[in-house]
Amino acid sequence: MNRSKFWGVFCLAWVLLMSLGVFSSHALLAQDEIVNAVATVQDTQGVIVGSAFFTQAGNNVWAVIQVNNLPPGFHAMHVHGIGQCDGSTTPPFSSAGGVLGDDAGELPEMLVLQDGTGYMATTTDRFRVAELMDDDGSSIVIHTGRNADMGAGIACGVVHTLASAETAAANLAAIAAVPLDQLPAKVSREEGAEHGTLVLTLQSMGGIQIVGDVRSGAAGQIGDVTREGDMLVFNFTEITYDVAPINLPGGFRIGAQTIKLDPAQPSTLKMDINTGEIFRDFHWIQTATDVLYDDSPSIALGDTAKAQVAEVRDLGDNRYAIRLLTHWKSLISLETWTIGGVTMPSGDIEATAEFDGVYIMDFNK
């Protein structure tokens, strides 16, 4: 593609953002209203084929949806009223119920390109993000065919909230289930046990937001947990996340990336067992295949994250599952960056990610 086309896309995005009032006040939001939600879109086999991001901006919802590996052409796309995506039923994804409230969940059709990718940023004022999170939840469903000629669902994603900010009381309640007197314990994680949505805000491109999927890599021990005075200390030695390829508008594609702990620096999560307060100190290195960040395929990521223990479950046999919600943020400042050899406008990229993960604490010596 040529550069003028590329800029055309971003000018359009800028106009869209401004018209949405994304940068204006949030005065129209009710207090404590849920304003952000994400969905990981999977095909009928459960393979991840995309993601969706919803944000409440005043009375409007801004939606960004991107897909890979879907059949080319226009596809009907709706928010359905139940948060369940079961691809094994006939027809697939009937578990998601009908379109959200009197067709309020109808979205513009998604155009999938010949290479199987699609990207859409759109707006609607026919529902609020908070409504997506009612008791039975909601899903985004992509169908075969256009609205007028619609077939079965081919892809579906359950809409879920982003992790709330750290909640000390919830942490305390959860940690009360852990046998602190039996420390230390090994900490391990199953492959895919931690899943997150990465949102990149490209400041140099008018603040456009791109959504990506992040999943924990190989299974196995990732560290241990010890006690230092009033602190429960998780020492992490090996955590890897796989970042799925990210499509940018205009046909640019950031290939698969990994985010790993920096082996040269300790990474810890400490929890005060009296107050429930969590203190994180993590150091990450992100490595790309076809992206150069300031001429390097790797870049150190800062980490200002808040974490919350959502649940501790006794698995029996001296093993406990600890479910951790993490809201992560990093600012990447770049002099230069290229995708597939093409130079991108330099500037800051704000990366935020929401992780929902299950770690296993094993007290067997």
Ligand SMILES: [Cu+2]
């Ligand atoms: Cu539908």
